[in-house]
Amino acid sequence: MLKANDIGYWYDRQENSLFEHVNLEFESGTSYAIVGQSGSGKTTFLSLLAGLDKPRAGQIELNGEPINKIGLTNYRRSHVAIVFQSYNLFNYMSPLNNLMTAMAITKSSHQGDKEYAADMLRKLGITDEQMKKNVQKLSGGQQQRVAIARTMCCDAKVVVADEPTGNLDEENTKDVIEQFQKIAHEQKKCVIIVTHEPDVAAMCDHSYRLAKHEFSLEK
Amino acid sequence: MNFCKRAWLNITAKKGRSILLILVTSAIMLFVLAGLLIRNAADTATSNAKKSVGATVTLSANREAAFKKMRQSTSTSKKKTKPTLSTSPVKLSDAKKIAKLSNVSSYNATVSTSANAKGFSAISTSSSSNGGGMKGGMGGSSTSSGDITIDGVTATSSVSDFSSSSSKITKGRGITAADEGTNNVVIESELAKEDSLKVGDTIKLKATTGTKKTYTLKIVGIYKASSSTSSSQGPDASDPSNSVYTSYTFANTIKGSKYKNTADSVTFNISDPAKVSSVKTAGKKLINTSKYSLSTDDSSYQTVKASMDNVKSFADKIVWLVAIAGTIILALIVILMIRERRYEIGVLLSLGEARWKIVAQFFVEMVMVLIVSIVIAGAGGKFVGNQLGKQLVSQQTTTATTSTSTSSQGQMGGGTPGGTTGGSKPSGNMKGGGGGGGSMPGSSSSSSSTASASQTDLDISVTIMDLVELGGFGLAIMFLSIMLASGGILRLQPKKVLIE
Ligand SMILES: Nc1ncnc2c1ncn2[C@@H]1O[C@H](COP(=O)(O)OP(=O)(O)OP(=O)(O)O)[C@@H](O)[C@H]1O
Ligand SMILES: [Mg+2]
Numbered sequence: 001m002l003k004a005n006d007i008g009y010w011y012d013r014q015e016n017s018l019f020e021h022v023n024l025e026f027e028s029g030t031s032y033a034i035v036g037q038s039g040s041g042k043t044t045f046l047s048l049l050a051g052l053d054k055p056r057a058g059q060i061e062l063n064g065e066p067i068n069k070i071g072l073t074n075y076r077r078s079h080v081a082i083v084f085q086s087y088n089l090f091n092y093m094s095p096l097n098n099l100m101t102a103m104a105i106t107k108s109s110h111q112g113d114k115e116y117a118a119d120m121l122r123k124l125g126i127t128d129e130q131m132k133k134n135v136q137k138l139s140g141g142q143q144q145r146v147a148i149a150r151t152m153c154c155d156a157k158v159v160v161a162d163e164p165t166g167n168l169d170e171e172n173t174k175d176v177i178e179q180f181q182k183i184a185h186e187q188k189k190c191v192i193i194v195t196h197e198p199d200v201a202a203m204c205d206h207s208y209r210l211a212k213h214e215f216s217l218e219k
Numbered sequence: 220m221n222f223c224k225r226a227w228l229n230i231t232a233k234k235g236r237s238i239l240l241i242l243v244t245s246a247i248m249l250f251v252l253a254g255l256l257i258r259n260a261a262d263t264a265t266s267n268a269k270k271s272v273g274a275t276v277t278l279s280a281n282r283e284a285a286f287k288k289m290r291q292s293t294s295t296s297k298k299k300t301k302p303t304l305s306t307s308p309v310k311l312s313d314a315k316k317i318a319k320l321s322n323v324s325s326y327n328a329t330v331s332t333s334a335n336a337k338g339f340s341a342i343s344t345s346s347s348s349n350g351g352g353m354k355g356g357m358g359g360s361s362t363s364s365g366d367i368t369i370d371g372v373t374a375t376s377s378v379s380d381f382s383s384s385s386s387k388i389t390k391g392r393g394i395t396a397a398d399e400g401t402n403n404v405v406i407e408s409e410l411a412k413e414d415s416l417k418v419g420d421t422i423k424l425k426a427t428t429g430t431k432k433t434y435t436l437k438i439v440g441i442y443k444a445s446s447s448t449s450s451s452q453g454p455d456a457s458d459p460s461n462s463v464y465t466s467y468t469f470a471n472t473i474k475g476s477k478y479k480n481t482a483d484s485v486t487f488n489i490s491d492p493a494k495v496s497s498v499k500t501a502g503k504k505l506i507n508t509s510k511y512s513l514s515t516d517d518s519s520y521q522t523v524k525a526s527m528d529n530v531k532s533f534a535d536k537i538v539w540l541v542a543i544a545g546t547i548i549l550a551l552i553v554i555l556m557i558r559e560r561r562y563e564i565g566v567l568l569s570l571g572e573a574r575w576k577i578v579a580q581f582f583v584e585m586v587m588v589l590i591v592s593i594v595i596a597g598a599g600g601k602f603v604g605n606q607l608g609k610q611l612v613s614q615q616t617t618t619a620t621t622s623t624s625t626s627s628q629g630q631m632g633g634g635t636p637g638g639t640t641g642g643s644k645p646s647g648n649m650k651g652g653g654g655g656g657g658s659m660p661g662s663s664s665s666s667s668s669t670a671s672a673s674q675t676d677l678d679i680s681v682t683i684m685d686l687v688e689l690g691g692f693g694l695a696i697m698f699l700s701i702m703l704a705s706g707g708i709l710r711l712q713p714k715k716v717l718i719e
Binding site: 043047050052053073074075076077078082084086088089090091092093097101102104105106134162 | 221224225228229232233562563565566567568569570571572573712713714717718
């Protein structure tokens with residue numbers, strides 16, 4: 001459903017391009033891991049898929065339609081959900097309000113349904129008490145789970161995550177990846193996770209390695 | 220309307236920051252409100268002053284034309300006799316025509332003459348050369364000046380000394396239009412004390428000219444002249460306590476039969492001082508301008524207007540200065556706040572929120588702060604406005620009072636206030652504004668200055684309209700600040716924020 005069509009990207013000069021002529025396809029109901037050395041350009045590639053930046057060459061297509069035709073803001077609002085290492089939650093809100101806000105902005109089909117949002121949080125182990133206090137009073141792992149719950153509440157069919165387990169312990173990491181797997185398999189979404197942990201990559205359905213400016217399928 | 224909810228959540232969650240913002244905004248709003256209050260009060264005071272400060276048009280003999288005529292006759296005739304200045308008394312029929320013009324609220328005819336006291340003694344002053352001792356003595360009868368000054372008027376209430384309260388009726392009543400044709404008299408309290416006269420008593424006056432008859436007058440009132448009140452008779456005059464007020468008809472009777480239905484001058488009170496010159500123009504068409512002239516006196520009005528205009532322009536400057544300074548301060552605060560909230564903006568952008576809705580969220584937050592601040596400023600505004608108003612008015616009044624005492628013994632024509640527009644422009648500070656009052660010396664008579672001092676009272680109170688106006692200013696300030704600061708939001712790249 002999501003297709004990288006001959007894309008290339010560089011920051012200042014084309015000679016220093018991170019990658020060029022990349023052709024990849026991501027299907028719904030599947031989870032993908034992207035691994036690679038630090039500085040190889042994983043985050044950069046993910047930001048292109050998330051519609052946060054435009055590729056220098058080629059284009060990203062969603063179900064055959066270039067995303068810059070959909071409009072990047074519109075694409076981000078309706079088609080993609082983002083989970084980054086730093087959780088990207090509103091720090092002045094409770095977990096519940098974070099979800100409600102995201103559902104309102106993305107005009108989710110469950111918009112305004114507090115019980116639905118609470119259900120998602122409960123599924124990820126956030127207690128009713130926790131979901132009502134300020135999100136900053138939660139632990140890193142809990143905050144990451146709130147961010148994941150948020151992607152579950154929104155209708156976006158593409159979920160991109162950049163090192164979502166970066167500062168979680170082993171147990172939490174396993175938990176979080178299981179949730180992503182559920183999102184892919186139960187909600188039939190396309191989940192793309194950037195990680196440097198081999199364990200995480202092993203848990204995903206497929207795994208790509210970015211090395212020497214090229215992507216190669218590992219699994 | 221999700222951005223409104225976000226704004227509310229943000230304001231309530233970050234209490235410390237919100238309170239600081241409210242304090243800063245309240246301070247700015249307080250200054251704007253103080254300026255608005257003073258400006259509005261100055262507005263009201265100016266329009267009140269317009270209504271209550273007397274502006275007058277006076278009909279009198281055309282002395283200028285008379286002088287011209289006299290000089291002409293001197294140059295043509297070779298006679299060595301001293302030329303005489305012949306002026307005609309004002310005809311009351313002319314006065315009645317002018318009184319019918321629009322904007323003329325009332326008129327007062329004045330006839331001045333004198334007579335000798337008979338059967339009672341006038342107050343004698345040591346400096347006076349022709350003391351009251353003559354008591355109607357035969358020798359003195361040929362002089363045209365008696366020891367009692369008679370001011371014939373239509374009504375004492377419209378005499379400037381009375382309207383400015385420098386003279387007051389203490390017992391009985393003043394002369395009114397109803398006293399026309401009667402021999403009723405109002406005497407000064409010192410004279411009453413000296414001769415043990417009471418309201419209801421009668422006194423006798425002997426005319427020094429014309430018929431030289433003796434008239435019996437009935438005392439209907441006693442007035443007290445303030446010691447500072449200067450008489451208008453010049454140095455030769457007898458003691459001011461010897462001035463009595465009668466109806467102008469009685470004064471005419473004393474002067475002689477040819478003075479019937481005339482007056483020395485007639486003063487018209489103009490209801491709207493701004494219309495003085497149009498009344499003058501209209502009046503001129505009704506009279507023989509070679510014999511009579513119409514002169515205007517709206518100096519008190521001009522004085523009040525000038526000083527009020529100064530307060531107003533000062534207040535205007537406060538409003539604008541504070542509004543501009545407030546916008547700059549708030550814009551800087553909002554810019555800092557937005558920089559501090561880059562991450563939040565990045566998250567919103569990554570969720571696909573429209574940029575204008577993010578700007579709208581900040582605006583709604585500031586409006587919430589503004590509403591609380593206006594309530595606080597409204598509570599504090601009365602206090603600040605009062606202090607400012609008091610200071611401005613006290614300086615106005617002091618200068619006005621000073622000019623009253625310095626504007627010498629109220630010579631009749633005493634110089635129009637040429638200096639009303641004088642020096643001190645209100646500069647940025649309080650003193651400068653108050654100094655506006657300093658630019659009104661040279662008021663023509665004590666009465667006009669007193670009037671202006673009492674008119675400059677600023678009535679400071681916070682009305683709903685003031686708060687609405689303040690809200691308008693506040694909204695404009697907030698809008699401008701957000702617009703200035705939103706450049707950052709509109710340029711912000713979500714990728715940079717989220718990846719850093
Ligand atoms: N804004 C930028 N301007 C210029 N160069 C940049 C910018 N952002 C990243 N780079 C460079 O691009 C390269 C790829 O960065 P990116 O963040 O995509 O790597 P990554 O694979 O995610 O690394 P990591 O595993 O450490 O997160 C790096 O060499 C980095 O220095
Ligand atoms: Mg990275």
